[in-house]
Amino acid sequence: MVKNFPVLETLSFTGLNIAKIQPNAFQNVPKLKELSLAVNNLREIPKGSFNNLPSLEIIYLSANQISYVEGNAFAEMLNLKAVHLDRNEIAAISGNWFTSSPRVNLIDLKFNLITKITKTDFKDITSKHLNPISIFLNKNLISEIDALDFDVANPVNIHLEGNRLSRFSNIFHKLQERSKLYLNENEISCVPDDVLETLRNTTKELYLFNNPITCNCIRRINEVLEYDIYDNDQFYYSSTCNCLLGNSGNSC
Numbered sequence: 001m002v003k004n005f006p007v008l009e010t011l012s013f014t015g016l017n018i019a020k021i022q023p024n025a026f027q028n029v030p031k032l033k034e035l036s037l038a039v040n041n042l043r044e045i046p047k048g049s050f051n052n053l054p055s056l057e058i059i060y061l062s063a064n065q066i067s068y069v070e071g072n073a074f075a076e077m078l079n080l081k082a083v084h085l086d087r088n089e090i091a092a093i094s095g096n097w098f099t100s101s102p103r104v105n106l107i108d109l110k111f112n113l114i115t116k117i118t119k120t121d122f123k124d125i126t127s128k129h130l131n132p133i134s135i136f137l138n139k140n141l142i143s144e145i146d147a148l149d150f151d152v153a154n155p156v157n158i159h160l161e162g163n164r165l166s167r168f169s170n171i172f173h174k175l176q177e178r179s180k181l182y183l184n185e186n187e188i189s190c191v192p193d194d195v196l197e198t199l200r201n202t203t204k205e206l207y208l209f210n211n212p213i214t215c216n217c218i219r220r221i222n223e224v225l226e227y228d229i230y231d232n233d234q235f236y237y238s239s240t241c242n243c244l245l246g247n248s249g250n251s252c
Contacts, residue, residue: 001025003026006031007031009031011029012035014036018041018042019043021049024048026052029053032055035060037061039064042061043065045068047075050077055079056079056080058082062085063088065088066090067088067091069097071099072097075096075100076101079103082107083108086108086109086136090112090114091114093114095121096124098125101124103128104125105154106134108136109140110137114137114142119146119148119149123149126152130154132179133157134157137159139161140163141164142163143163145165145167145168145171149174150174150176152176155180156179157181158175162186166188166189167188169195172204172206173195178203180204183207183208184207186208186211188211189212190214190216191208191237193220196221196224200225202234206234208235212241214241218241239252
């Protein structure tokens with residue numbers, strides 16, 4: 001369908017009711033860097049969908065009905081940097097979507113149906129760049145997350161805002177230095193002592209705004225860290241509990 005555009009760099013098929021990508025649909029578009037197939041009716045992304053696109057850097061697949069991404073769907077794409085799969089119906093991640101695609105540094109999976117992140121889900125992410133790797137998993141249904149295997153030395157910024165997590169220490173400890181973990185608006189009631197101790201001697205950043213952190217836990221945080229929450233630049237939190245003495249609002 002798309003062939004013989006030797007100088008084309010940007011291509012958009014947005015909102016055209018496209019339901020399927022045939023293998024080898026793109027031929028002789030060697031300079032294409034940005035491709036948008038957002039807001040269509042795609043239900044799956046088969047392996048080979050993006051063959052013959054050696055220069056491709058960004059793929060937009062947002063706001064489709066995608067529930068299945070085949071293994072190696074984005075494999076061996078040497079210049080690929082960003083894949084946007086937000087606002088779809090994906091329930092699980094495969095650990096081999098990005099095999100031999102060494103420049104990927106942004107994966108957007110916001111607003112899907114993912115319930116669990118397993119240890120190997122991002123094992124295929126490697127790195128031939130120095131930039132942080134950003135993974136967006138906001139607004140899914142995630143209630144469980146394993147200590148992830150990343151085969152990179154890069155910082156990894158993981159966005160898990162608006163999920164159902166109550167525990168997180170395993171993933172926090174596994175992240176490289178200078179990484180950022182965003183856990184705002186989850187179901188976290190306390191920060192374990194092992195995480196608090198790590199925060200005393202790390203360059204990682206932890207964000208826990210709008211969680212039901214208990215009053216006892218807040219006291220423990222201040223006791224272990226020995227500083228006011230506004231005096232640091234690594235740990236940020238706020239509680240939905242009302243811990244002010246004498247206040248008749250919601251307390252924990």
